[in-house]
Amino acid sequence: MEEAVGLLEVYGLVCAFLAADAGCKAADVRLEIFDKNKPANAESLPVPLLVTVKFRGSVAAVEAAMEAGERKAKSVTGVVQRHIIPRPTGDTGKMLKISAFDKN
Numbered sequence: 001m002e003e004a005v006g007l008l009e010v011y012g013l014v015c016a017f018l019a020a021d022a023g024c025k026a027a028d029v030r031l032e033i034f035d036k037n038k039p040a041n042a043e044s045l046p047v048p049l050l051v052t053v054k055f056r057g058s059v060a061a062v063e064a065a066m067e068a069g070e071r072k073a074k075s076v077t078g079v080v081q082r083h084i085i086p087r088p089t090g091d092t093g094k095m096l097k098i099s100a101f102d103k104n
Contacts, residue, residue, distance in 0.1 A: 002087045002088075003056045003057055003058070003062075004056070004057065004058060004059040004061075004062040004084060004085060004086045004087070004088075005032070005054060005055065005056055005062065005084070005085045005088050005092075005093075005096060006023075006029075006054070006055040006056075006062040006063070006065060006066040006069075006082070006083070006084045006085075007052055007053075007054055007081070007082065007083045007084075007085070008023070008052065008053045008054075008055070008066055008069050008070060008073065008079065008081075008082050009037075009050055009051070009052045009053075009079070009080040009081040009082070010050070010051055010052075010053065010073040010076075010077065010078065010079055010080060011045060011046050011047040011049070011050065011051075011073075011077035011078050011080065012046075012047035012049055012051065012076075012077050013034075013036075013049060013051050014076070014077075015047070015051070015072075015073050015076040015077045015078075016034055016051035016052075016053050016073075018072050018073070018076055019053050019069035019070070019072045019073040019076075020034075020053045020055075020069065021072075022068040022069050022071065022072035023053070023055050023064075023065030023066065023068050023069035023072075024055075024065065025068070026064050026065055026067070026068035026069075027055075027057065027060075027061040027062070027063075027064035027065040027068070028057055028058075028061045029055040029056060029057035029061050029062055029065040030055075030056050030057065031053070031054060031055065031056070032054035032055075032056055032096045032097070033054070033096075033097060033099045033101070034051055034052060034053060034054070034099065034101060035051070035052040035054070035098065035099045035100055035101070036049055036050065036051050036052075036099075036100045036101055037049075037050045037051075037052075037100065038050070046077050046078060047077050050080055053069060054096055055069070056096075059084070059086050062084055063084060066082060066084060070082055
C-alpha cells in the first residue's frame with residue numbers, strides 16, 4: 001500500500017515540534033525528517049526560520065494529523081503552507097529524506 005505524505009511548513013523549530021506531536025497523537029502516522037529554510041526575507045517573518053513537518057501514513061491518517069498539526073501551529077507562530085500528496089512518486093519519496101538540518 002502506498003503511503004500519503006503531508007507537508008506542513010511552519011514558523012520555527014519549536015512550533016514544528018509541537019505540530020508534529022499534535023499530529024502524531026491525533027492519527028496513526030509517522031514522521032519523516034524535518035527540513036528547514038531561511039528565506040531571503042527572514043527578518044520580516046514572525047520567526048526567521050521555516051520548518052517543514054512531514055507526516056506519512058494512509059490518506060485519512062495524514063489528513064487527521066495535518067488538521068491537528070495545523071491547529072497547533074496556528075496557536076503558536078503560524079502556518080506557511082500545507083499540502084497532502086496522496087501517492088507520491090518514488091522520486092518524491094527519495095526527496096522526503098533530504099534535510100537542510102544535515103548541512104552547515
